[in-house]
Amino acid sequence: GQSLEQPSEVTAVEGAIVQINCTYQTSGFYGLSWYQQHDGGAPTFLSYNALDGLEETGRFSSFLSRSDSYGYLLLQELQMKDSASYFCAVPLSSGSARQLTFGSGTQLTVLP
Amino acid sequence: GAGVSQTPSNKVTEKGKYVELRCDPISGHTALYWYRQSLGQGPEFLIYFQGTGAADDSGLPNDRFFAVRPEGSVSTLKIQRTERGDSAVYLCASSPTKIAGELFFGEGSRLTVL
DSSP states (O other): OOEEEOOSEEEEETTOOEEEEEEEEOSSOOOEEEEEEOTTSOOEEEEEESSSEEEEETTEEEEEETTTTEEEEEEOSOOGGGOEEEEEEEEOTTTTOOSEEEOOOEEEEEEO | OOSOEEEOSEEEEOTTOOEEEEEEOOTTOOEEEEEEEOTTSOOEEEEEEETTEEEEOTTOOSTTEEEEOTTSSOEEEEEOSOOGGGOEEEEEEEESSSOTTOOEEOOOEEEEEO
């Protein structure tokens, strides 16, 4: 089976940098995804790391270390609109890499 | 439409009733997924379609749950003899590829079983 651990809550101020960690246990690894979800909204895709290293997309970056079974999402120049839940996710261990197992999510609160 | 569309957005029903939830995926997306999300939790996988066939239904909790996608586009999730524990947001997602790194989610159908 698979399990993912991420902090339940993180709080930061506008303009700051915040890092949301995710550790995972899987019987097979096919990549680590990150999703953002505002209250009452749809989860939206942020990033996908299949290989070790840092991927940067604007203010958001995602990092993966396969040897440590660890990744993080880095949010820079925080804005109020970044207040949301953030989920890390890995494909199921079925070998098909088509379905995702999600963590329980990290609720980010950005303060003015 | 431009995104994944789900109807109804809200459904309140009584214990023991039958419910259907509909998903209209992004045009051209061959892969379609159903997830269930309880408050404060991440989405939980239910079933995956590739085309018209259910490629993986291992996440369906029991035989009260069933889903179809007869023409390879719109899908319906059917729940028989609903129970209070079925209350959750049911999310549909679609993808243009077989790799599930990126899914496009709808806003979900919130089901409340009284």
